[in-house]
Amino acid sequence: xxxxxxxxxxxxxxxxxxxxxxxxxxxxxxxxxxxxxxxxxxxxxxxxxxxxxxxxxxxxxxxxxxxxxxxxxxxxxxxxxxxxxxxxxxxxxxxxxxxxxxxxxxxxxxxxxxxxxxxxxxxxxxxxxxxxxxxxxxxxxxxxxxxxxxxxxxxxxxxxxxxxxxxxxxxxxxxxxxxxxxxxxxxxxxxxxxxxxxxxxxxxxxxxxxxxxxxxxxxxxxxxxxxxxxxxxxxxxxxxxxxxxxxxxxxxxxxxxxxxxxxxxxxxxxxxxxxxxxxxxxxxxxxxxxxxxxxxxxxxxxxx
Amino acid sequence: xxxxxxxxxxxxxxxxxxxxxxxxxxxxxxxxxxxxxxxxxxxxxxxxxxxxxxxxxxxxxxxxxxxxxxxxxxxxxxxxxxxxxxxxxxxxxxxxxxxxxxxxxxxxxxxxxxxxxxxxxxxxxxxxxxxxxxxxxxxxxxxxxxxxxxxxxxxxxxxxxxxxxxxxxxxxxxxxxxxxxxxxxxxxxxxxxxxxxxxxxxxxxxxxxxxxxxxxxxxxxxxxxxxxxxxxxxxxxxxxxxxxxxxxxxxxxxxxxxxxxxxxxxxxxxxxxxxxxxxxxxxxxxxxxxxxxxxxxxxxxxxx
Numbered sequence: 001x002x003x004x005x006x007x008x009x010x011x012x013x014x015x016x017x018x019x020x021x022x023x024x025x026x027x028x029x030x031x032x033x034x035x036x037x038x039x040x041x042x043x044x045x046x047x048x049x050x051x052x053x054x055x056x057x058x059x060x061x062x063x064x065x066x067x068x069x070x071x072x073x074x075x076x077x078x079x080x081x082x083x084x085x086x087x088x089x090x091x092x093x094x095x096x097x098x099x100x101x102x103x104x105x106x107x108x109x110x111x112x113x114x115x116x117x118x119x120x121x122x123x124x125x126x127x128x129x130x131x132x133x134x135x136x137x138x139x140x141x142x143x144x145x146x147x148x149x150x151x152x153x154x155x156x157x158x159x160x161x162x163x164x165x166x167x168x169x170x171x172x173x174x175x176x177x178x179x180x181x182x183x184x185x186x187x188x189x190x191x192x193x194x195x196x197x198x199x200x201x202x203x204x205x206x207x208x209x210x211x212x213x214x215x216x217x218x219x220x221x222x223x224x225x226x227x228x229x230x231x232x233x234x235x236x237x238x239x240x241x242x243x244x245x246x247x248x249x250x251x252x253x254x255x256x257x258x259x260x261x262x263x264x265x266x267x268x269x270x271x272x273x274x275x276x277x278x279x280x281x282x283x284x285x286x287x288x289x290x291x292x293x294x295x296x297x298x299x300x301x302x303x304x
Numbered sequence: 305x306x307x308x309x310x311x312x313x314x315x316x317x318x319x320x321x322x323x324x325x326x327x328x329x330x331x332x333x334x335x336x337x338x339x340x341x342x343x344x345x346x347x348x349x350x351x352x353x354x355x356x357x358x359x360x361x362x363x364x365x366x367x368x369x370x371x372x373x374x375x376x377x378x379x380x381x382x383x384x385x386x387x388x389x390x391x392x393x394x395x396x397x398x399x400x401x402x403x404x405x406x407x408x409x410x411x412x413x414x415x416x417x418x419x420x421x422x423x424x425x426x427x428x429x430x431x432x433x434x435x436x437x438x439x440x441x442x443x444x445x446x447x448x449x450x451x452x453x454x455x456x457x458x459x460x461x462x463x464x465x466x467x468x469x470x471x472x473x474x475x476x477x478x479x480x481x482x483x484x485x486x487x488x489x490x491x492x493x494x495x496x497x498x499x500x501x502x503x504x505x506x507x508x509x510x511x512x513x514x515x516x517x518x519x520x521x522x523x524x525x526x527x528x529x530x531x532x533x534x535x536x537x538x539x540x541x542x543x544x545x546x547x548x549x550x551x552x553x554x555x556x557x558x559x560x561x562x563x564x565x566x567x568x569x570x571x572x573x574x575x576x577x578x579x580x581x582x583x584x585x586x587x588x589x590x591x592x593x594x595x596x597x598x599x600x601x602x603x604x605x606x607x608x
Contacts, residue, residue: 089488184393187532208512211530221604223525226515228491260607300525301605303564 007123035242311427339546
């Protein structure tokens with residue numbers, strides 16, 4: 001089923017204990033799209049870049065089934081740039097530089113051919129821009145999933161609350177769930193956030209896995225795979241969201257039971273992402289590797 | 305099969321955001337024993353208390369199948385006392401007071417009737433005392449499980465390393481695993497610690513569940529139940545160990561597959577422990593409650 005992804009396409013500068021990359025392909029929509037491409041044949045992308053964005057990156061996205069008719073290229077401006085440094089434990093990072101560039105005045109324009117979308121993934125962006133996307137769709141999608149971050153809770157909370165009323169699923173991390181709800185306990189945080197709009201909530205806990213809170217008090221937990229090496233966590237959360245959304249769109253089933261399956265694939269995709277710098281690992285995952293990794297997750301929690 | 309538990313029996317002073325207890329029953333062996341009592345008919349306890357230890361506490365232990373022939377009562381001395389305060393997030397705590405008292409010169413004496421034990425749980429204690437227990441057993445138990453803490457890594461590392469060579473299973477938390485191994489990554493930490501002696505390692509991650517590392521690279525993960533209220537985490541780790549050991553002794557099967565089942569029961573028992581102050585919740589768990597809680601864990605990770 002048709003999948004629309006709106007988010008950032010960016011240059012990232014990355015420093016991890018394993019090395020440095022000055023300026024590589026990044027952005028929430030990049031990771032979401034490339035991850036979802038392992039499940040569906042076409043991802044419709046809406047985003048923005050500057051004139052400095054190389055054709056090779058667009059070709060790469062296209063090769064991963066990410067269609068770029070909705071990717072605005074703004075002449076005379078530069079692509080969004082983020083630079084971060086990870087600490088030795090890989091769980092915390094410092095932002096070293098943020099240059100909004102084209103993002104500052106981004107007005108997402110949904111091409112006509114994208115407007116009949118059934119599955120909509122709103123990657124992390126200014127909440128008002130996420131809302132602008134919803135306003136352009138003539139029919140409400142079957143499923144709207146939204147990702148956000150603590151920054152918008154600090155500077156655009158009212159806009160965030162407005163858009164939350166319009167979505168089916170919210171994906172955030174544990175600290176953000178605590179901030180948004182004002183509750184430290186995650187079960188209570190989830191209940192409070194479900195009261196803000198989204199019937200379903202995914203709380204990502206990084207290396208500690210992810211919790212899926214459904215309607216009627218249903219809870220499901222997907223573990224993270226214990227990996228001997230985490231090379232670069234950048235994009236893992238977006239890759240997770242892309243796997244979740246891609247699997248749901250592929251199977252066209254938004255039941256809680258199917259969301260559980262989708263969460264296992266989300267975790268599987270994220271486990272690949274952290275193995276190399278940026279989206280490098282997402283460029284080459286074979287069917288056999290994907291099946292084997294998914295089976296490792298089953299094994300990890302298999303008890304009889 | 306016969307189960308011997310050696311550890312502390314103590315008075316605890318507890319402060320949590322939910323209230324205060326000045327002086328209640330505590331200690332590693334108390335939690336381990338009371339938890340294991342839900343699985344086996346008899347736990348042989350070796351520990352020490354002072355003359356201030358009330359008969360009512362001994363009666364309580366006995367009522368929970370914990371036999372106290374091996375509980376030394378030292379006249380003229382006081383019972384070990386620990387006082388701690390939990391922060392609002394319940395994950396961190398400050399030690400406010402530690403009075404070793406009878407523990408300072410504790411010499412564990414294993415009664416003759418305890419010496420044929422098949423399952424030995426060495427609760428958290430000075431490593432040299434844990435070693436003293438092993439030296440008194442005429443035959444090596446079928447399974448020796450050891451718990452320890454960061455303090456012994458700081459002040460008695462060589463003794464700890466000696467006793468580690470003698471045990472089958474080590475249970476520690478994630479930070480302790482990192483400290484003991486010098487590795488931040490838990491997969492690499494586990495590998496390093498398995499090289500120190502224990503073939504099997506359980507890394508407890510509190511609210512994030514527990515990892516079981518077996519021989520030949522086998523890994524299993526048991527989640528923690530997302531609870532709406534955590535009242536008091538004191539003793540949760542020992543209750544976890546008691547459930548693990550109790551289930552293994554009950555089923556008399558130390559295969560990796562059975563350890564996975566035991567870990568699920570361990571997590572189940574720990575989820576009860578945190579619901580009330582100290583060991584209060586462990587006093588009254590019905591068969592139906594235990595079965596229902598165990599089923600909740602299955603449901604939490606069930607995907608098909």
